[in-house]
Amino acid sequence: MSHDRSIPRRPGDISRREIMQGAIAIGALGYVGADAATSVAIAAEQQSPVGTPITRYIGTAISRIDGDAKVTGGAKYAAEYKVPGLVHTFVVGSTIAKGRIVRIDASEALLVEGVIAVLTHENRPRMADNDKAYKDDAAPEGAPFRPLYDGKIKFNGQPIALVLAEESEVARFAASLVRVEYEDEAHVTDLYRQRDAAFALPEPAKPRGDAAKAFGASDVRHEGEYYVPIEHHNPMEPYASTVTWDGGGKLTIYDKTQGVQNVHRYVCGVFDMKPDDVRILSPYVGGAFGSGLRPQYQVVLAVLAARALERSVRVVLTRQQMYSLGYRPAMIQKIRLGAKTDGTLDAITHDAVTATSQYEDFYRRETTWSGLLYHSANATYAHKLARLDLATSCDMRGPSAATGVYALESAMDELAVALKLDPLELRLRCYSDRAQTEGDVPFSSKNLRECYRQGAEAFGWDKRNPEPRSMRDGSDLVGWGMATGVWEALQMPITVRVVLTANGHAEVASATSDIGTGTYTIMAQVAADMLGLPLGSISVKLGDSTLPQSPLEGGSWIAASVSNGIVTTCKAIREELLRLAKKVPNSPLAKATVDEVALADGRLMSRQDASRAILIADVMRHGAVDRIEMEKSTSFANDGKHAHNTHSALFAEVKVDEQLGVVRVTRVVSAIAAGRILNAKTAHSQIMGGMVWGMGMALHEETLIDHNFGRIMNANIAEYHVPVNADVHDIKVIFVDEQDEIVNPLGVKGLGEIGIVGVPAAIANAIYHATGKRVRDLPITLDKLL
Amino acid sequence: MARALATTQTTLLPPGKISVELVVNGVETKFDVAPWTTLLDALRERLDLTGTKKGCDHGQCGACTVLVDGRRINSCLTLAVMKDGAKVTTIEGLATDGALHPMQQAFIDHDAFQCGYCTPGQICSAMGLIAEGKAKTPDEIREMMSGNICRCAAYPNIVAAIQQVMGAS
Ligand code: FES
Ligand code: FES
Numbered sequence: 001m002s003h004d005r006s007i008p009r010r011p012g013d014i015s016r017r018e019i020m021q022g023a024i025a026i027g028a029l030g031y032v033g034a035d036a037a038t039s040v041a042i043a044a045e046q047q048s049p050v051g052t053p054i055t056r057y058i059g060t061a062i063s064r065i066d067g068d069a070k071v072t073g074g075a076k077y078a079a080e081y082k083v084p085g086l087v088h089t090f091v092v093g094s095t096i097a098k099g100r101i102v103r104i105d106a107s108e109a110l111l112v113e114g115v116i117a118v119l120t121h122e123n124r125p126r127m128a129d130n131d132k133a134y135k136d137d138a139a140p141e142g143a144p145f146r147p148l149y150d151g152k153i154k155f156n157g158q159p160i161a162l163v164l165a166e167e168s169e170v171a172r173f174a175a176s177l178v179r180v181e182y183e184d185e186a187h188v189t190d191l192y193r194q195r196d197a198a199f200a201l202p203e204p205a206k207p208r209g210d211a212a213k214a215f216g217a218s219d220v221r222h223e224g225e226y227y228v229p230i231e232h233h234n235p236m237e238p239y240a241s242t243v244t245w246d247g248g249g250k251l252t253i254y255d256k257t258q259g260v261q262n263v264h265r266y267v268c269g270v271f272d273m274k275p276d277d278v279r280i281l282s283p284y285v286g287g288a289f290g291s292g293l294r295p296q297y298q299v300v301l302a303v304l305a306a307r308a309l310e311r312s313v314r315v316v317l318t319r320q321q322m323y324s325l326g327y328r329p330a331m332i333q334k335i336r337l338g339a340k341t342d343g344t345l346d347a348i349t350h351d352a353v354t355a356t357s358q359y360e361d362f363y364r365r366e367t368t369w370s371g372l373l374y375h376s377a378n379a380t381y382a383h384k385l386a387r388l389d390l391a392t393s394c395d396m397r398g399p400s401a402a403t404g405v406y407a408l409e410s411a412m413d414e415l416a417v418a419l420k421l422d423p424l425e426l427r428l429r430c431y432s433d434r435a436q437t438e439g440d441v442p443f444s445s446k447n448l449r450e451c452y453r454q455g456a457e458a459f460g461w462d463k464r465n466p467e468p469r470s471m472r473d474g475s476d477l478v479g480w481g482m483a484t485g486v487w488e489a490l491q492m493p494i495t496v497r498v499v500l501t502a503n504g505h506a507e508v509a510s511a512t513s514d515i516g517t518g519t520y521t522i523m524a525q526v527a528a529d530m531l532g533l534p535l536g537s538i539s540v541k542l543g544d545s546t547l548p549q550s551p552l553e554g555g556s557w558i559a560a561s562v563s564n565g566i567v568t569t570c571k572a573i574r575e576e577l578l579r580l581a582k583k584v585p586n587s588p589l590a591k592a593t594v595d596e597v598a599l600a601d602g603r604l605m606s607r608q609d610a611s612r613a614i615l616i617a618d619v620m621r622h623g624a625v626d627r628i629e630m631e632k633s634t635s636f637a638n639d640g641k642h643a644h645n646t647h648s649a650l651f652a653e654v655k656v657d658e659q660l661g662v663v664r665v666t667r668v669v670s671a672i673a674a675g676r677i678l679n680a681k682t683a684h685s686q687i688m689g690g691m692v693w694g695m696g697m698a699l700h701e702e703t704l705i706d707h708n709f710g711r712i713m714n715a716n717i718a719e720y721h722v723p724v725n726a727d728v729h730d731i732k733v734i735f736v737d738e739q740d741e742i743v744n745p746l747g748v749k750g751l752g753e754i755g756i757v758g759v760p761a762a763i764a765n766a767i768y769h770a771t772g773k774r775v776r777d778l779p780i781t782l783d784k785l786l
Numbered sequence: 787m788a789r790a791l792a793t794t795q796t797t798l799l800p801p802g803k804i805s806v807e808l809v810v811n812g813v814e815t816k817f818d819v820a821p822w823t824t825l826l827d828a829l830r831e832r833l834d835l836t837g838t839k840k841g842c843d844h845g846q847c848g849a850c851t852v853l854v855d856g857r858r859i860n861s862c863l864t865l866a867v868m869k870d871g872a873k874v875t876t877i878e879g880l881a882t883d884g885a886l887h888p889m890q891q892a893f894i895d896h897d898a899f900q901c902g903y904c905t906p907g908q909i910c911s912a913m914g915l916i917a918e919g920k921a922k923t924p925d926e927i928r929e930m931m932s933g934n935i936c937r938c939a940a941y942p943n944i945v946a947a948i949q950q951v952m953g954a955s
Contacts, residue, residue, distance in 0.1 A: 073837015286903025516901030
């Protein structure tokens with residue numbers, strides 16, 4: 001194999017070497033000679049309106065700044081910190097779904113040499129005795145699960161003991177010797193069995209018109225029931241916490257989480273600890289997809305053990321044990337669509353029943369998407385929740401939309417068939433320029449029409465023969481299907497700290513996380529542009545509870561929140577530099593206001609006249625400061641006059657082996673309108689990842705429960721099928737231009753969820769087109785097609 | 787399993803440790819390990835080479851892929867004592883003199899990962915794949931890389947990265 005390092009580059013790709021060169025140039029700071037790229041940036045800046053950011057890095061396809069760490073094994077995840085005297089552990093889980101522990105006998109386990117203790121509800125250290133202490137930022141209504149609190153069993157696999165040992169194998173072996181006696185109670189884990197006992201939730205959104213009446217009077221009607229099973233996130237990194245005992249009861253905890261400050265508050269609450277005595281670190285997270293929004297039980301077990309032994313402890317869950325965490329709830333949905341013969345909608349009704357535990361009410365507004373996505377004078381939504389003897393369900397990538405839009409977009413396809421209308425044409429006839437669910441307001445931006453157009457063109461949709469079973473490739477049936485995707489452009493209050501030092505380096509920090517989303521990289525890009533520094537001169541800190549406040553990393557809101565947060569803080573830096581610059585004798589910026597100046601190329605300069613500039617280094621030297629530190633909070637006012645959403649158009653091709661029922665997804669095109677794209681490369685990966693998740697949802701993923709035992713049967717990653725490399729073929733992602741000056745200053749709308757939404761329906765619709773069979777329960781496995 | 791343990795009056799003794807010699811990333815390494823310790827745990831916990839990941843411990847995900855005598859294996863399905871005398875290459879052993887291996891660079895260039903947790907296994911697996919010399923087309927790469935799950939689903943980019951290195955060699 002050759003070791004030639006010359007690598008063909010993609011357009012827009014800036015190599016690490018260039019970044020390093022930039023860093024050297026600016027590091028000297030006496031250097032003002034603008035290189036080519038900077039000149040371009042300045043030229044663009046001079047023509048741009050006041051306040052528009054210089055975008056030398058924003059929007060480009062820069063490689064991840066944490067890439068080196070990840071390809072060399074240098075990136076450390078929660079279970080990988082070397083701590084002297086570490087205690088290893090193994091979790092014992094319950095083998096019944098409901099009841100109570102009569103007796104735990106750990107005597108045999110304790111005989112194993114190297115076992116230190118077996119922690120149970122009977123001998124654990126003290127922990128809080130009130131629900132409030134266990135409520136984390138993402139906790140739904142109810143009484144949160146308290147690990148190892150008492151002998152009650154609420155779900156199968158519930159942690160009931162923790163074996164502590166000097167070596168992990170010893171702990172694991174000894175765990176097999178812990179004997180448990182239970183008193184069983186009757187349980188129910190089947191959503192269909194509990195369907196009638198489900199209780200109604202408050203109206204998900206205000207209904208409009210009279211949907212029942214309008215449906216009855218419609219020219220063409222479609223009614224269908226759709227099912228989505230329980231799915232598990234299965235991030236590749238198992239849940240883990242390494243608790244280091246720092247002495248005096250202080251703890252540093254490396255935890256797998258999507259919110260270090262959420263875990264921090266939670267640990268302080270559960271163990272009645274002072275904020276300064278606990279620090280949560282999570283610089284790298286091996287995927288989470290929503291499963292890390294809430295603190296997971298391993299962190300409680302690890303802290304209990306550390307406090308019991310006054311030693312450092314690690315708890316790592318096995319793949320099997322991760323099936324005792326949260327999951328995407330199973331969901332039964334009923335949709336009614338009534339239309340005129342011209343394909344305009346008269347009525348939408350969307351009813352859902354979803355599952356939660358016996359102790360918390362987790363649900364999202366699944367049904368409301370239907371009233372948002374298409375124009376209809378009449379719409380109603382209903383949502384019921386069924387209690388099952390399972391752990392509480394939780395958010396999983398595209399929560400509510402992945403499931404709700406699957407049902408809606410399948411139903412729309414069926415309506416198109418009933419209307420004898422092209423499915424894309426039907427979407428255009430029902431197109432909604434206003435958000436009817438939010439008081440009939442316009443969108444801050446909505447370029448879905450362009451998504452349809454560009455997506456259809458890239459896919460070749462116009463060559464589709466509408467007749468099912470009409471297209472073939474050899475012995476395979478070929479099907480083309482499409483669907484729409486929608487998500488919210490959310491943003492949350494955030495605080496960002498920026499420290500600019502006189503040597504031309506800046507550190508940008510916030511307690512957010514990067515779960516693979518590219519947060520490190522976009523933070524560096526935005527800070528570099530806002531401070532006019534080369535990317536290599538920016539360092540990023542996140543994943544540390546002691547950093548400035550950040551919301552949880554979820555809901556696709558971090559990119560928008562943190563990038564605009566950086567804009568705010570960098571403006572404060574600019575303001576301070578300007579204040580100092582005005583004191584410089586004969587300052588060329590004596591009369592300038594903060595909005596009239598920009599930072600570029602190591603200088604503070606007038607936006608109107610780039611020749612009126614001062615080197616940042618000179619400004620700081622005159623001001624006798626060697627660092628400027630600013631920490632500012634940003635919140636996002638919603639004017640209530642606009643809806644903030646992202647949209648996508650999906651087109652999928654499947655090939656179905658008629659004899660075997662095997663489905664291959666040979667092509668998928670996703671055209672996305674999601675505001676400003678901060679990094680073309682990481683954004684592409686975000687959407688592509690979501691699309692593959694959609695393929696898994698459509699064809700593979702299903703958590704199977706043996707309802708007799710209330711136990712998950714396929715709690716592993718061989719029998720719970722997720723897409724593998726061979727399942728994924730031609731994936732095309734198109735970012736449709738969408739400028740949004742309303743949603744936030746940078747016009748960023750977020751990408752984490754939108755990628756999956758609509759994909760399952762596009763595939764299901766393609767399968768119908770290929771086979772003439774309409775399968776309304778996911779996943780569409782081959783047995784359902786034979 | 788319990789019977790494999792020696793019982794004294796008050797304790798169950800775990801299996802005794804055996805001396806093992808491995809050449810890990812070119813360095814001769816001698817250590818004592820119990821026969822029930824997997825190569826994966828030996829690397830991660832005894833030798834502090836945590837670049838090799840544990841995703842399932844059951845041979846189902848490929849996160850633990852390393853090269854043993856040049857061939858890719860799931861280190862979670864191999865006991866350390868079985869590999870006495872073997873040459874093991876992990877992700878930590880690929881870069882030379884601080885310069886990334888072309889496969890590592892190709893993964894960065896093509897954004898062939900997001901969270902990075904499956905990545906060391908993917909890269910080692912890709913090295914093994916190229917050494918095997920069987921995969922020529924993208925479809926063959928896809929098929930023969932399917933033992934390595936990427937939940938972030940960087941699959942097309944992984945294939946592109948491997949193709950880049952194949953094209954250069
Ligand atoms: S950890 Fe070895 S295959 Fe998953
Ligand atoms: S990069 Fe996250 S699992 Fe592959």
